[in-house]
Amino acid sequence: MIAAEHEARVHTIAAEVRERTSRGERVHIDKGGVHHVVPLPGDRRFRSPAIDVSALRRVLHIDREARRCVAEPGLTFADLVDATLPLGLVPAVVPELEGITIGGAVAGCAVESTSFRVGGFHDTCHELELVSGAGEVITCSRERESLLFDMVHGSYGTLAILTRLEFDLVPAEPFVQLTYERHRDPVSYFAAMRTYCEAGDHEFIDGIVHGPDELVLCLGRHVAQAPYVSDYRRLDIFYKSTRARAVDYLRTRDYFFRYDTECHWLTRTVPGLENRLVRALVGKHVLGSTNLIRWSNRLAPLLGAIKRRPDVVVDLFVPHRRILDFYGWYAREPRFYPLWVIPYRLPRWYPWLSPAMVDKIGDPLLVDCAVYGMPNGDPELDWSQVFEEQTYACDGVKTLISRNHYTRERFFSIYDEGNYDAAKRRLDPHGVFPGLYEKLHRVG
Template identity: 65%
Template sequence: MDLSSHEREVSRVATTIRVQASRGGPVRIDKGGVSHFVPVPGDPRERATPIDASRLRRVLTIDPERRVCVAEPGVTFAELVPRTLEHGLVPAVVPELEDITLGGAVAGCSIESSSYRHGGFHDGCLEYEVISGDGQIVTCSREKEPSLFDMIHGSYGTLGVLSRLTFELVPAKRFVRMEYRRFDHFDAFNAAMVERCKAGDFEFVDGIVHGPRDFVLCLGAFVDDAPYTSSYRWLDIYYKSTRGRTDDFLSTPDYFFRYDAECHWLSRTVPGLETRPVRWLVGRHVLGSRNLIRWSKRLDRVLGLKSRPDVVCDVFVPQRNFGAFYEWYERDFDFWPLWVVPYRMPRPYPWIRESHARHGDELWIDCAVYGKPNDDPRVDGSEVLEQKTYELGGVKTLISRNHYTEERFWQIYDRERYEAAKRRLDPHGVFPGLYEKAHRVRKS
């Protein structure tokens, strides 16, 4: 572990924060690469002073015997997975887009098809090193300052700069065999998904709802060998393949990042980009989450001409209310595909207010809506989705447009615990508050 280089870089960032704290004014963490906050035209965060943490992007050590990795927050999962696979190991949860960073997965809400077993990436984390708003270096874990450790997840960079993570690894193999099971009714699909989660006989469980009578349960297992491998990084499209195939084989990295080429299905918003001739000509320059997000930022002014941005959001609904959510979604929301990911919450997250999470469900269902047009002047689809999620005791990610009043926001998020962590880590308010950062734009 090159601790000397790490400590020098942490010291530099801490000094920058102390200087900025003395000057005042809003700041933001610049981790380098692309931001996975959904682009919103006129985002006020872009006017804040950046704190450059872009050099905190090294894997510091991998311990195959203990199955533990120590790394800096700017490491992307695409960079990490090949390193750990050399030892037959991977993080328990690998988010689906290549450029998501370790720090971003902790600060936000990371999910994937292994989440029915492991929860989020943060649930496998053992220790964080954080640079506070007054330039102090704070180390926390479940044993040391557990109240801080618990609140780093879901804080979206509002408490400090995450500078080092220690996290668990799990055994992996070179390939993943996929099995696709089709259903034409929601009840059968949902029952089969819950059954597989209870049985635990696959490493990966998720689903794609292509339409009201077209459900696909996607089941994956690590295997040592594969008779062939498919790739969905250029000409072929993963989510479409699930409608026609009964099984498939992918290399483990290609499975983890199977949605990256389309940035889920956002590529279909670009005319022709899902056709093979266009993909052959320009796909390598346009496809992929990094490219698509960068293009969306370049087109900020054009996107600003829209009455509203498209709906791009993940919402978590308690499994017991998933049927009610889906009934409403099919009838009123009517946008496909819908990505469905079962998510095990090993214990209630402290940043969720106890009165909101009182149902005590361990299994939640993440429903990912990507790219629904939102140009109906009579209704804002983003706000309607947010309201329905709240009604059903769910929680939405905060990376997109948010409409909560301050009162409603703190009925979901635990204000007392958040503000206690804020006082400890950012007593002078160098970083924005969670409510203020989440409510970037209110555009109708």
């Protein structure tokens, strides 16, 4: 029954795309919920007619023995974990915000503290079902139409509509034990990070840098029992706890979404919202990434009138071999903390990376430096552009979720234009969806 309902919904979506194509219209994909791209002044990314795929948000099948799940793209990771964790299984990569969808994790670039082992969520996928810009339903995998399978990753809704995903699950215990290792200098910190990644003794590795000489490695393991559990869902604040504790225990679900309550540390930008009394009184209405992002989107026109530019929200992937160069610059100039750092091992070189960029990166172990909420109002200095340029100078790649400043030439020295164009011709021959460069370079 569920499979038949899914098929009917997909064919309805495909028929709508064919109708839009026959009219020569360009469209965008409306997955429902909140967008996890950063709202921009004068943003036109979502002003074209929408293809509504919000009904595609269910688990279709879980194979407990094979440790596989088949699900629709609008399923949030919160709902996915709630479905699999009672079976002792979880996705191999669970992004840190509850409202991120599994389709969004593929179309974007979702990483987390297991990425030092497996890469991104897309690397755990085996099969994707797509509706092309011609209204064709296409199933692809690494064995079948492998270029399409790979190029949908990081395509941000510019190639096709994801309608079904099949992906790995891994065993999980009820709790996660966290150990915090403190370093005073970046040399020992990033060396230890690499050593732990290569040793493979932990299921989870990430870090929070609270200041130039206050660098915390967060090392996690699944455990069957816990002497206590900490709760950072409402009154207490996770990122602050990493400065004070040596060891901590969280329920597995709470560990996955440990940054969700604050949307990393967005709550500190709202006066009083880190106060326990205020949180007790109004927390259920404003705390949590979905609430905070929804409020941010509602206030975007007002904030856009007040602020010269939106705050910086960006992930910067720097090869580990260049991380000391990047961090040395970061500690001298932007000096914005906390800084979230996540080791990310590329399981293979992605075909959307140009051959020149592959040579430039060199090291398959990257460090994602996640800058969230840095003020950017200096009329003489646009930090968004500075981060983009500095990341490239250190042989790295930035995500495209916010403001982008690349020339077309620079952009396609990083991204493989030939592979993207080949996928575009196959999946969107009539240009129903915007191109990748066109969609993501309206900086406002």
